[in-house]
Amino acid sequence: MVALPDYTRIRTEVDGGVATLTLNRPEHGNAVDDAMHSELTSVFADVRRDDRIRTVVLTGAGESFCVGGDSSPSRTFTTLTGLTPIQEARLIVETLLDLDKPVIAAVGGDALGLGAILATLADVAFLAPSVRLGDRHVLGGVTAGNGSAALWPVLVGLSRAKYLVLNGEVLSAEQAVSVGLAHQVVDDPLAAAHALATRWADLPPFALQSTKSVLNVHLKQAASHALGYGLALEEQAMAGPEFAAVLAARRAKR
Numbered sequence: 500m501v502a503l504p505d506y507t508r509i510r511t512e513v514d515g516g517v518a519t520l521t522l523n524r525p526e527h528g529n530a531v532d533d534a535m536h537s538e539l540t541s542v543f544a545d546v547r548r549d550d551r552i553r554t555v556v557l558t559g560a561g562e563s564f565c566v567g568g569d570s571s572p573s574r575t576f577t578t579l580t581g582l583t584p585i586q587e588a589r590l591i592v593e594t595l596l597d598l599d600k601p602v603i604a605a606v607g608g609d610a611l612g613l614g615a616i617l618a619t620l621a622d623v624a625f626l627a628p629s630v631r632l633g634d635r636h637v638l639g640g641v642t643a644g645n646g647s648a649a650l651w652p653v654l655v656g657l658s659r660a661k662y663l664v665l666n667g668e669v670l671s672a673e674q675a676v677s678v679g680l681a682h683q684v685v686d687d688p689l690a691a692a693h694a695l696a697t698r699w700a701d702l703p704p705f706a707l708q709s710t711k712s713v714l715n716v717h718l719k720q721a722a723s724h725a726l727g728y729g730l731a732l733e734e735q736a737m738a739g740p741e742f743a744a745v746l747a748a749r750r751a752k753r
Contacts, residue, residue, distance in 0.1 A: 503549065508535035509542055510560065516553040516700035517693065518546055522614075525561025530569040531613050537579035540587045543594040553704055554696040555598070557621055558605040558689055559614075564630070567612025570639075572750050585734040588613075588645045592726060595620055596719050599708040601699050605692035606630050606681070611669070615680075616646035619654060620718070622711060623695060624681040625688040626672040632680060633669035636733075640741035644733030649725035653717055655679045 503511035503518065510521040520542060522529040531539070546552050559565050576584050595602070595617070604621035610632045618624045618632065626632070636643035643664050651660040655678050662668065663678070675681040685691045699707060736742055 503542075504545055506538045506542065508532070509538050511542070513549070513551055515697065516551065517556060517696045518549070518552040518554070519556045519558065519693075520546070522557075522559040522565050525559075525563070527569065527571075528563035528566035528609065529559040529561065529614070530566050530571075532569040532571075532574060533577055533584075534579060536568075536584065536587055536591070540580055540582070540590040540594065543591075543598045546600060547594075547598050552600060553700040553707075555600055555602045556605055556689070556692045556696050557602055557617065558692070559608065561608070563608035563614075564604070564606040564610040564618060565612075565614025566609050567614050567635075570746070570749060583734075585644075585730045588733075589726060589730050592616070592620070592646050592650075592722060596715055596722060599712045599715075601696070601707065601711055603692040603696050604681075605688040606632070607688050611635065613645060616650075619680045620646065620650065622714075623692075625683055625685050625691040626675060626681050627688050628672055628684055628686070630672040630675070630684075631669050632672070632675045633667065634664055635667040635669065637665060638667035640736065640739075640743075640745040642729060642732040642736045644726075644729030644731070644736075646726070649729050650718055650721055651680070653721045 508523055510523045512519050546555055578584060578587055602621040604618045604624040606618050606624055606626045610618040612634055615632050615634050634643055634647040647664045659678060672684045676684055
């Protein structure tokens with residue numbers, strides 16, 4: 500077993516051509532803090548460059564997949580890359596879409612906000628029966644700019660995406676599958692993901708990866724039209740009074 504470059508918030512390992520990437524803040528529901536956000540900007544590019552890797556399993560440590568961005572008062576939104584958080588957010592989505600090696604999400608617990616984006620932009624997502632999945636950006640006073648508003652219309656259709664995103668809808672695992680945001684509900688998502696990743700790792704790599712690249716053109720075209728616009732509005736919202744009021748209310752409850 501061989502490790503990819505060391506990260507502080509993402510556990511990485513490679514075995515038999517399958518890379519397993521584990522979001523690793525289990526005590527916080529794998530909420531994305533500044534360090535994890537910065538690491539997510541490079542991990543998919545690292546995987547793409549590593550010739551040992553043919554497929555990827557993306558999962559979360561502990562009981563959650565990823566509950567979204569860390570909203571704790573201690574978070575400073577200071578990146579490790581020198582980019583702004585919004586520039587990083589765009590890079591996370593774009594490098595994930597640029598990764599030609601299949602990504603299979605093993606979603607054993609809640610996938611919210613950015614967690615929902617990562618799960619739904621995987622090529623296949625297996626969900627545990629208890630999973631909740633959704634993007635509640637709008638309810639938090641922020642534009643849903645980092646993926647759902649731009650890309651979910653490709654996955655589920657525009658009308659359905661509008662309802663899900665504008666309403667901040669949180670779906671059950673069965674609902675997420677029925678609308679087309681995930682592939683299947685299974686008792687052991689990690690085992691199912693590894694079984695499929697292992698099978699795909701044995702397929703002719705150019706045929707597999709080039710076919711995925713063709714399929715991802717649909718998502719990349721949508722991203723080229725809407726992602727930058729959405730993130731610019733998200734940045735504006737984060738500097739505005741509505742987001743500040745939501746943050747103040749959260750902190751007052753603690």
